[in-house]
Amino acid sequence: MSATATKIVRPELLAPAAGPVAPPDKLKFLVVAHVFYTDLWPELQTALDRIPVKFDLVVTSPFAETKAKLAPLPKNMQRLIFHQTPNRGRDIAPWLHALPVNDHLGYDVALKLHTKKSLERGDDLGDRWREFLWRSLLFDSDRVAFALNRFADPMFGLLMPVLPPVLSLMGPRVFRWHPDDLKQCDQLLARFGLPPVCDRIQPEFAPGSMFYYRPAALAPLLKQPPSYEEFPQEPLARVGTLAHAIEHMPWYIAKGCGFTGGRLIPEEMLKKAFITYEERLLSDDAPVNLTLREFAAAIGRSLRFRVLGR
Numbered sequence: 001m002s003a004t005a006t007k008i009v010r011p012e013l014l015a016p017a018a019g020p021v022a023p024p025d026k027l028k029f030l031v032v033a034h035v036f037y038t039d040l041w042p043e044l045q046t047a048l049d050r051i052p053v054k055f056d057l058v059v060t061s062p063f064a065e066t067k068a069k070l071a072p073l074p075k076n077m078q079r080l081i082f083h084q085t086p087n088r089g090r091d092i093a094p095w096l097h098a099l100p101v102n103d104h105l106g107y108d109v110a111l112k113l114h115t116k117k118s119l120e121r122g123d124d125l126g127d128r129w130r131e132f133l134w135r136s137l138l139f140d141s142d143r144v145a146f147a148l149n150r151f152a153d154p155m156f157g158l159l160m161p162v163l164p165p166v167l168s169l170m171g172p173r174v175f176r177w178h179p180d181d182l183k184q185c186d187q188l189l190a191r192f193g194l195p196p197v198c199d200r201i202q203p204e205f206a207p208g209s210m211f212y213y214r215p216a217a218l219a220p221l222l223k224q225p226p227s228y229e230e231f232p233q234e235p236l237a238r239v240g241t242l243a244h245a246i247e248h249m250p251w252y253i254a255k256g257c258g259f260t261g262g263r264l265i266p267e268e269m270l271k272k273a274f275i276t277y278e279e280r281l282l283s284d285d286a287p288v289n290l291t292l293r294e295f296a297a298a299i300g301r302s303l304r305f306r307v308l309g310r
Contacts, residue, residue: 008198012262015270016146023145029055030107032098034091034114038069047134048074052141060094062087089231092243096225104222105215109151113210128166133210136161139266147212147264157217157259158250160206176202180240185248192220194256205248217254
Protein backbone atom coordinates (compact mmCIF):
# COMPACT_ATOMS: atom_id res chain seq x y z
CA MET A 1 0.00 0.00 0.00
CA SER A 2 1.39 3.42 -0.89
CA ALA A 3 2.04 6.15 1.67
CA THR A 4 -0.80 8.25 0.27
CA ALA A 5 -3.25 5.34 0.48
CA THR A 6 -2.31 4.31 4.03
CA LYS A 7 -5.06 4.83 6.56
CA ILE A 8 -4.08 7.59 9.00
CA VAL A 9 -4.48 6.63 12.67
CA ARG A 10 -4.01 9.53 15.06
CA PRO A 11 -3.18 9.49 18.77
CA GLU A 12 -6.11 9.75 21.16
CA LEU A 13 -6.60 13.09 22.99
CA LEU A 14 -6.60 12.56 26.76
CA ALA A 15 -7.69 15.38 29.07
CA PRO A 16 -7.97 13.84 32.56
CA ALA A 17 -10.39 15.39 35.02
CA ALA A 18 -8.85 16.69 38.24
CA GLY A 19 -8.98 14.31 41.21
CA PRO A 20 -7.03 11.64 43.07
CA VAL A 21 -5.53 8.89 40.91
CA ALA A 22 -3.80 5.82 42.34
CA PRO A 23 -0.39 5.25 40.74
CA PRO A 24 0.32 1.86 39.17
CA ASP A 25 2.00 -0.89 41.19
CA LYS A 26 5.32 -2.55 40.33
CA LEU A 27 6.09 -0.26 37.42
CA LYS A 28 9.68 -0.13 36.23
CA PHE A 29 9.92 3.55 35.32
CA LEU A 30 12.81 5.47 33.75
CA VAL A 31 13.35 9.21 33.28
CA VAL A 32 15.97 10.34 30.74
CA ALA A 33 16.81 14.04 31.06
CA HIS A 34 19.35 15.93 28.97
CA VAL A 35 20.63 18.74 31.22
CA PHE A 36 22.48 21.21 29.01
CA TYR A 37 21.43 24.25 31.07
CA THR A 38 22.25 23.44 34.68
CA ASP A 39 20.57 26.61 35.97
CA LEU A 40 17.24 24.91 35.12
CA TRP A 41 17.96 21.89 37.33
CA PRO A 42 16.07 23.27 40.40
CA GLU A 43 12.98 23.79 38.24
CA LEU A 44 13.30 20.32 36.73
CA GLN A 45 13.93 18.71 40.11
CA THR A 46 10.74 20.32 41.46
CA ALA A 47 8.80 18.90 38.51
CA LEU A 48 10.31 15.43 39.01
CA ASP A 49 9.21 15.53 42.66
CA ARG A 50 5.64 15.22 41.35
CA ILE A 51 6.30 11.66 40.18
CA PRO A 52 4.41 9.41 42.65
CA VAL A 53 6.35 6.20 41.95
CA LYS A 54 9.96 5.07 42.29
CA PHE A 55 12.06 5.67 39.20
CA ASP A 56 15.59 5.55 37.83
CA LEU A 57 17.02 8.79 36.50
CA VAL A 58 19.50 9.03 33.65
CA VAL A 59 21.01 12.50 33.24
CA THR A 60 22.98 13.22 30.09
CA SER A 61 25.12 16.31 29.57
CA PRO A 62 28.17 17.34 27.54
CA PHE A 63 29.66 18.87 30.70
CA ALA A 64 31.31 16.71 33.37
CA GLU A 65 30.63 19.35 36.06
CA THR A 66 26.86 18.93 35.60
CA LYS A 67 26.84 15.86 37.86
CA ALA A 68 28.00 17.87 40.88
CA LYS A 69 25.19 20.39 40.32
CA LEU A 70 22.36 17.83 40.50
CA ALA A 71 21.23 18.69 44.00
CA PRO A 72 18.86 18.18 45.56
CA LEU A 73 17.84 14.96 43.85
CA PRO A 74 14.17 14.00 43.26
CA LYS A 75 12.58 12.37 46.29
CA ASN A 76 11.37 9.18 44.54
CA MET A 77 14.52 8.63 42.53
CA GLN A 78 16.04 5.20 43.21
CA ARG A 79 19.17 5.35 41.07
CA LEU A 80 21.06 8.13 39.31
CA ILE A 81 23.05 7.37 36.17
CA PHE A 82 25.12 10.24 34.77
CA HIS A 83 26.30 9.97 31.17
CA GLN A 84 28.66 12.58 29.74
CA THR A 85 28.07 12.96 26.02
CA PRO A 86 29.57 14.71 23.00
CA ASN A 87 27.86 17.99 22.17
CA ARG A 88 26.22 16.46 19.09
CA GLY A 89 22.59 15.79 18.27
CA ARG A 90 21.16 18.17 20.89
CA ASP A 91 18.98 16.12 23.30
CA ILE A 92 18.23 13.41 20.71
CA ALA A 93 21.59 11.63 20.32
CA PRO A 94 22.27 11.55 24.09
CA TRP A 95 18.83 10.04 24.69
CA LEU A 96 19.45 7.28 22.16
CA HIS A 97 22.87 6.45 23.63
CA ALA A 98 22.08 7.04 27.32
CA LEU A 99 21.81 3.35 28.20
CA PRO A 100 22.75 -0.02 26.73
CA VAL A 101 19.81 -1.04 24.58
CA ASN A 102 18.86 -4.08 26.67
CA ASP A 103 18.82 -1.95 29.82
CA HIS A 104 16.64 0.65 28.08
CA LEU A 105 14.23 -1.98 26.80
CA GLY A 106 14.00 -3.46 30.30
CA TYR A 107 11.82 -0.57 31.52
CA ASP A 108 8.02 -0.65 31.28
CA VAL A 109 7.67 3.11 30.74
CA ALA A 110 10.08 5.99 30.25
CA LEU A 111 9.86 9.77 30.15
CA LYS A 112 12.12 11.89 27.93
CA LEU A 113 12.86 15.45 29.08
CA HIS A 114 15.44 18.16 28.53
CA THR A 115 16.28 21.71 29.63
CA LYS A 116 14.94 23.61 26.63
CA LYS A 117 15.72 27.30 26.17
CA SER A 118 15.92 28.18 22.42
CA LEU A 119 18.39 31.00 23.09
CA GLU A 120 19.04 31.52 19.38
CA ARG A 121 15.65 33.26 19.08
CA GLY A 122 16.49 36.09 21.48
CA ASP A 123 13.03 36.04 23.12
CA ASP A 124 11.15 34.04 25.78
CA LEU A 125 9.60 31.50 23.40
CA GLY A 126 11.85 28.66 24.62
CA ASP A 127 10.95 29.32 28.27
CA ARG A 128 7.21 29.39 27.54
CA TRP A 129 7.53 26.27 25.38
CA ARG A 130 9.47 24.40 28.09
CA GLU A 131 7.00 25.43 30.80
CA PHE A 132 4.08 24.15 28.74
CA LEU A 133 5.73 20.78 28.08
CA TRP A 134 6.90 20.21 31.66
CA ARG A 135 3.49 21.18 33.04
CA SER A 136 1.71 18.95 30.52
CA LEU A 137 3.83 15.92 31.43
CA LEU A 138 4.44 16.59 35.15
CA PHE A 139 1.52 18.81 36.14
CA ASP A 140 0.94 17.12 39.52
CA SER A 141 1.19 13.63 41.01
CA ASP A 142 -2.37 12.69 40.00
CA ARG A 143 -1.78 13.62 36.36
CA VAL A 144 1.50 11.68 36.33
CA ALA A 145 -0.31 8.68 37.81
CA PHE A 146 -2.99 9.04 35.11
CA ALA A 147 -0.31 9.08 32.41
CA LEU A 148 1.47 6.03 33.80
CA ASN A 149 -1.79 4.12 34.18
CA ARG A 150 -2.43 4.44 30.45
CA PHE A 151 0.52 2.09 29.94
CA ALA A 152 -1.35 -0.70 31.75
CA ASP A 153 -2.54 -1.47 28.22
CA PRO A 154 0.42 -3.46 26.85
CA MET A 155 -0.12 -2.02 23.37
CA PHE A 156 -0.16 1.62 24.47
CA GLY A 157 3.22 2.90 23.37
CA LEU A 158 3.43 6.70 23.38
CA LEU A 159 1.91 9.63 25.27
CA MET A 160 2.75 13.10 23.95
CA PRO A 161 1.69 16.62 24.94
CA VAL A 162 -0.65 18.44 22.58
CA LEU A 163 0.93 20.88 20.15
CA PRO A 164 2.23 23.83 22.22
CA PRO A 165 -0.07 26.86 21.84
CA VAL A 166 2.97 29.16 22.02
CA LEU A 167 3.87 27.75 18.60
CA SER A 168 0.47 27.03 17.08
CA LEU A 169 -0.57 30.64 17.68
CA MET A 170 1.98 31.60 15.03
CA GLY A 171 -0.41 30.27 12.41
CA PRO A 172 -2.25 27.12 11.32
CA ARG A 173 0.59 25.88 9.11
CA VAL A 174 3.47 26.12 11.58
CA PHE A 175 3.66 22.35 12.18
CA ARG A 176 3.52 21.20 8.56
CA TRP A 177 6.26 18.96 7.20
CA HIS A 178 9.43 20.44 5.86
CA PRO A 179 10.39 18.35 2.78
CA ASP A 180 13.90 17.64 4.12
CA ASP A 181 12.55 16.34 7.45
CA LEU A 182 9.94 14.17 5.72
CA LYS A 183 12.55 12.69 3.39
CA GLN A 184 14.89 11.79 6.26
CA CYS A 185 12.03 10.27 8.28
CA ASP A 186 11.04 8.04 5.37
CA GLN A 187 14.66 6.97 4.91
CA LEU A 188 15.06 6.09 8.59
CA LEU A 189 11.75 4.22 8.71
CA ALA A 190 12.88 2.18 5.70
CA ARG A 191 16.16 1.50 7.51
CA PHE A 192 14.10 0.08 10.40
CA GLY A 193 11.89 -1.97 8.07
CA LEU A 194 8.81 0.14 8.85
CA PRO A 195 6.20 1.78 6.56
CA PRO A 196 6.80 5.37 5.39
CA VAL A 197 5.09 8.32 7.03
CA CYS A 198 1.37 8.31 6.24
CA ASP A 199 0.73 11.96 7.20
CA ARG A 200 2.27 13.74 4.23
CA ILE A 201 1.10 17.28 5.12
CA GLN A 202 1.16 17.69 8.90
CA PRO A 203 3.07 15.24 11.11
CA GLU A 204 1.97 13.78 14.42
CA PHE A 205 4.85 14.46 16.79
CA ALA A 206 5.86 16.10 20.08
CA PRO A 207 7.46 19.48 19.25
CA GLY A 208 10.31 19.88 21.69
CA SER A 209 10.77 16.09 21.94
CA MET A 210 9.43 15.45 25.45
CA PHE A 211 7.02 12.55 26.00
CA TYR A 212 6.20 9.31 27.84
CA TYR A 213 6.98 6.14 25.91
CA ARG A 214 7.16 2.38 26.20
CA PRO A 215 10.75 1.54 25.20
CA ALA A 216 9.53 -1.60 23.41
CA ALA A 217 7.40 0.63 21.15
CA LEU A 218 10.53 2.47 19.98
CA ALA A 219 12.73 -0.64 19.85
CA PRO A 220 13.77 -0.22 16.19
CA LEU A 221 15.20 3.23 16.93
CA LEU A 222 16.78 2.21 20.25
CA LYS A 223 18.38 -0.86 18.69
CA GLN A 224 19.73 0.95 15.61
CA PRO A 225 20.39 4.54 16.70
CA PRO A 226 22.46 6.77 14.44
CA SER A 227 25.96 7.25 15.83
CA TYR A 228 27.05 10.58 17.29
CA GLU A 229 29.18 11.10 14.19
CA GLU A 230 26.06 11.00 11.98
CA PHE A 231 24.68 14.09 13.73
CA PRO A 232 26.11 17.36 12.35
CA GLN A 233 28.13 19.67 14.57
CA GLU A 234 26.71 22.87 16.03
CA PRO A 235 25.40 25.30 15.02
CA LEU A 236 22.46 23.45 13.49
CA ALA A 237 19.98 24.56 10.88
CA ARG A 238 16.43 25.07 12.16
CA VAL A 239 15.05 22.28 9.94
CA GLY A 240 16.33 19.39 7.90
CA THR A 241 18.83 17.95 10.39
CA LEU A 242 18.97 14.36 11.62
CA ALA A 243 17.99 15.40 15.16
CA HIS A 244 15.00 17.31 13.83
CA ALA A 245 13.92 14.34 11.71
CA ILE A 246 14.11 11.93 14.67
CA GLU A 247 12.07 14.40 16.75
CA HIS A 248 9.23 13.71 14.28
CA MET A 249 9.53 9.91 14.32
CA PRO A 250 8.36 8.30 17.62
CA TRP A 251 4.66 8.15 16.70
CA TYR A 252 5.40 6.57 13.31
CA ILE A 253 7.78 4.02 14.83
CA ALA A 254 5.33 3.06 17.58
CA LYS A 255 2.43 2.84 15.13
CA GLY A 256 4.53 0.86 12.66
CA CYS A 257 5.26 -1.63 15.43
CA GLY A 258 1.55 -2.04 16.22
CA PHE A 259 1.28 0.26 19.25
CA THR A 260 -1.30 2.95 19.96
CA GLY A 261 -0.77 6.32 21.62
CA GLY A 262 -2.30 9.51 22.88
CA ARG A 263 -1.86 13.20 23.59
CA LEU A 264 -2.09 14.55 27.12
CA ILE A 265 -3.17 17.96 28.38
CA PRO A 266 -4.68 19.05 31.72
CA GLU A 267 -8.15 20.47 31.12
CA GLU A 268 -7.35 23.85 32.67
CA MET A 269 -4.40 24.27 30.32
CA LEU A 270 -6.59 23.37 27.36
CA LYS A 271 -9.13 26.06 28.28
CA LYS A 272 -6.42 28.67 28.76
CA ALA A 273 -4.82 27.77 25.44
CA PHE A 274 -8.11 27.98 23.58
CA ILE A 275 -9.02 31.37 25.01
CA THR A 276 -5.54 32.65 24.16
CA TYR A 277 -5.94 31.32 20.62
CA GLU A 278 -9.24 33.12 20.24
CA GLU A 279 -7.77 36.38 21.46
CA ARG A 280 -4.82 35.94 19.09
CA LEU A 281 -7.17 35.45 16.15
CA LEU A 282 -9.06 38.62 16.98
CA SER A 283 -5.96 40.77 17.47
CA ASP A 284 -4.65 43.27 14.94
CA ASP A 285 -1.53 41.17 14.33
CA ALA A 286 -3.34 37.92 13.50
CA PRO A 287 -1.30 35.61 11.23
CA VAL A 288 -1.33 36.79 7.65
CA ASN A 289 -1.51 33.19 6.38
CA LEU A 290 -4.88 32.58 8.06
CA THR A 291 -7.59 32.23 5.42
CA LEU A 292 -11.15 33.42 6.00
CA ARG A 293 -12.35 29.81 6.15
CA GLU A 294 -9.67 28.91 8.73
CA PHE A 295 -10.55 32.01 10.75
CA ALA A 296 -14.27 31.16 10.75
CA ALA A 297 -13.57 27.55 11.70
CA ALA A 298 -11.30 28.61 14.57
CA ILE A 299 -13.84 31.07 15.96
CA GLY A 300 -16.56 28.41 15.64
CA ARG A 301 -14.50 25.92 17.61
CA SER A 302 -13.75 28.57 20.20
CA LEU A 303 -17.39 29.51 20.69
CA ARG A 304 -18.41 25.86 20.90
CA PHE A 305 -15.73 25.27 23.53
CA ARG A 306 -16.78 28.31 25.60
CA VAL A 307 -20.53 27.60 25.40
CA LEU A 308 -20.62 23.80 25.45
CA GLY A 309 -17.31 23.04 27.11
CA ARG A 310 -16.20 20.77 24.25
